[in-house]
Amino acid sequence: MSAQALASHLAAGGGAPxxxxxxxxxxxxxxxxxxxxxxFRLGSGEVLAICGANGAGKSTLLRLLYRYHAPRSGTVLLEGSDLWARPAQEVARVVAAVLQEQPTDFALTARQIVALGRLPHRMGYGAGARDAEVVEAALCRLDLGAFADRRFGTLSGGERQRVMVARALAQEPRVLILDEPTNHLDIRHQLELLSLLRGLGLAIVTTLHDLTLAAEFADRVMILSEGGVLADAAPLMALSEDNIASAFNVTARVDRSGPAPRFSFQLQGC
Structure with a gap:
């Protein structure tokens, strides 16, 4: 759903963000x-990609959205209520996060890591039959069956990344927040992961360095520059040559002749 379509949908009473x-x-x-x-406002099923130069504030913004940092001022609302007015376990049943940092010294297996995603849903001791079903389904969706019983620390960076996404899916969230989810993944697994995420029907916020992936994957692109919003619009509008030049301090060219935009860059003054 485009930003304009989402705004019209919300204005018509089609649903709260x-x-x-x-x-x-x-x-x-x-x-x-x-x-x-x-x-910003994000509707169910909408994908927002956050782009910007290193130090622009992308990861910091994500930390505010998954309740790691509390705002100094202003408010983050989850389903209409203040994120920080809700119990942490309740928020964890709605919001899942996949971060860039991956622990490598876990003695747990991939299956056990994914099972951690069920913790916010447990009301008593031990896992139930449904927990096991959800974990197996998440492992299957990320094509992790062959690695399920291997220790997490023995997996490659790409395999670990897929395990962490599977753990997030096991939370059964309505909001999924990802910090550079395609890091460590080869081209095929990048495309497979983004296609999978696109089809989940969740509200998704993700940072992406690759502007081509952002343009193809997201409904909206937000460009941060020096801690503020430079642009928040449909990808082809947000990722203009002027916006890219301003955000990254480069000369940008956008080729729109094909089915997807192609980007090229030069240092300014060269």
């Missing part, structure tokens, strides 16, 4: 804001 940021600011204690006046 699943995730919303209203004028969010954040910075470390006794230091200036890193993020300034971030606002």
């Amino acid at each position: 699943v995730l919303e940021a209203r004028g969010v600011h954040w910075g470390p204690k006794r230091a200036p804001d890193i993020l300034r006046d971030i606002s």
Whole structure:
């Protein structure tokens, strides 16, 4: 769903946003804001890709959305209520996150890592029959059957990344937040993962360095620059030559002659 279509849908009463940021600011204690006046709305089934140069605030924004950082000012709303007014376990049943950092010293197997995704749903001790079914389904969706009983630390970076996505899916979230999910993946697994995520019907927020993947995968692209929103629009509008040049301090060319845009870059002044 495009940003314009989503806005029309919401305005017509078609549904409230699943995730919303209203004028969010954040910075470390006794230091200036890193993020300034971030606002957006995300509907069910919509994919938002966040792009920008290193240090623009992309990962920091994600930390606000999965309840790691509380805003200095402004509000993050989950299904219409303040994210920080809800119990952490309740939020974990709705929001799942896949981060760039992957522990490598776990003695747990891939299956056991994925099973950790069921913890927010457990009301008593031990896993139930449905937990096992959900875990197996997540392993299958990420094509991890052959690695399920191997120790997590013995897997390649790409295999570990898929395990962490499977763990997030085992949470059965309504909002999925991913920080560079295609890192460590070869081209085929990048495309397979993005196609899988696209078909989940979840509200998805993800950072992506690859502008081509962002243009093909996302309904909307938000470009951050120096902690603020430079653009938030449909991919072809957000990823204009001027916006890319401003955000990344490069000269950009966008070839729109094919089915998907192709990007080329040069250092400014070269």
